[in-house]
Amino acid sequence: MSHSLAPRALGLLTLTLALAACATPGPVDCPPCARPPVSAEADHADATALSLPRLPSWGMKYAGTPSADIPRLNIDAVMAAHGLRRDQAVELQNHFFDRRRAAPTTDAQLQFEEALSLARADKFEDRRDLQRLRERDFIVVFDLDDTLYDQYRASAECHDLVVNPPGADKPRYIKLAPGWDAAIKKIHELGGAVALFSANLDDNVLENTAAWTLDGAPLRDHPMIAGVLSNSHLIQESAAPPVAGGKRRAPVTEPSKDLRIFDPALARVIIVDDNPTRLFQFRNTRVTKKFHADRYCAGDAGEKAAHERVLPTVVRELEESIVYARANKVDFATAYLPYSALGQLTVRALVDAGAAPADAIARVRQQPELVEDDF
Ligand SMILES: [Mg+2]
Known part of the structure; x- marks a missing residue:
């Protein structure tokens, strides 16, 4: 055996031992099993080393779709x-995913580096208004x-x-939640x-927010909207x-919305969302009743109201x-x-008392x- 082969043989031996250990079922933590290295080079490349191992498909509702x-x-x-802010790192992921999906056979590390330079230069795919996000009180x-619309239970009636997605054979009907426009304007005021x-998937969100207008301007370009984020930002x-x-922490297994993208300290941000299962910052979360178009259109006066x-x-x-907040300097x-x-749970408990x-x-x-x- 030549000297140059010795480290490689040692590496193979280590890998073999690790895989053998993994084959034995037991309570032992076995991180190498989740993602055996394909080659030493690939494992050192950022695109691989900085990715989380994928969950098993039985644990992923959207396995086999572009979101997974x-x-x-x-x-x-x-x-x-890479010394990035959190919003930049998440935008890197968004640019990286766009490139992977557009050209899956291209070298992933090259695509990672392209995405990195865009993120580093504050190039966001949406019209992200960083100044407004930093300076506004909330x-x-x-x-x-x-929450703001329903695109699955709306209909011709x-x-x-109406959105006509490229390549689709029928139009997509969207019903907007009552008061959506007044809410945006009032928050701005x-x-x-x-x-x-x-x-939802990036293309779906891009198509919908391009067709949906406020005072004649598409939402995705509207000056009152400081950002439009979608699946690749989860x-x-x-x-x-x-x-x-x-300390070890609660893992976020379901791809989720991280409010630290908007405010790292979580002191000025809240999210309004019907679905808490893709959220994990519940002191900053307002859960709303689902807006379902079919129920809304067919409901009696009480349900509509x-x-x-x-x-x-x-x-x-x-x-x-x-x-x-302004009066009390909090x-x-x-x-x-x-x-x-x-x-709300603490308020409820105090009221009950x-x-x-x-x-x-x-x-x-x-x-x-x-x-x-936390819960
Ligand atoms: Mg929702």
Whole structure:
């Protein structure tokens, strides 16, 4: 055996031993099993080394679709390796996914490097208004499907918008949730920024927000909209601590919306969303009843009225909260905490114990530690 072959033989031996260990079922942590290295070179390339191992397909609802075809990046590792902000690292993932899908046989590392240079230069695929996101007192992120619109239960008889997707044989009908436009305008007037974040596929979101207009301007280009994010911006997060020696944390297994993209401190941002299963920051989450077009169009007066109150109710909470935040010099997320998914539970418990609703809300704002950090 020549000297140059010795390290390679040692490597193969290590790999063989690791695989043998993995073949034995047991409670042992076995990280090499999740992603055996194809070659030493590939494993050192960022595109591979900075990706999270894919979950088994039985655990992925959307396995086999474009939302699950490429492993998501380890965002903390990307930030550390390349000195990026979180919004840049997530945008790198978005650019990288676009390139992988457009040219799956091209060298992944090359595509990663292209995506990296775009992200580093603050080149966002959407018209991201970084200045507004940084400077406004508060940011409201709206989910789309079942929150601001319904594109699955709308019909020729019940819709506000028709989209003709390229290559599709029939039009896509969309019904907009009552009060969507007043909500965006009021938030703008109150000094807030609005962003849209859908878990739906990138093309679907791009097509819909190009056809959907506010005062004649497509939503995706509208100056009142500070960003439009979609499936390629969803993140997963390992339970492993981002810094050596840290505590293990709850993993984010379902690709999810990370509000730190908009505000790393989570002090000024909330999301309004019907679906908490793709979220993990529940002190900053307002869960709403689903807007379903068929129910809305066919419902009786009571059901219709209930749908019509959902967004105006959120707007009233936002207004009351920003007034409180400014008067009391607290951050917006603390002022809004009583209305958040976790905060509502504490308010409810205080009311059940005899407090008046207004007093319960005031108490949560003064003692935000009464609200748990997580479920
Ligand atoms: Mg939704």
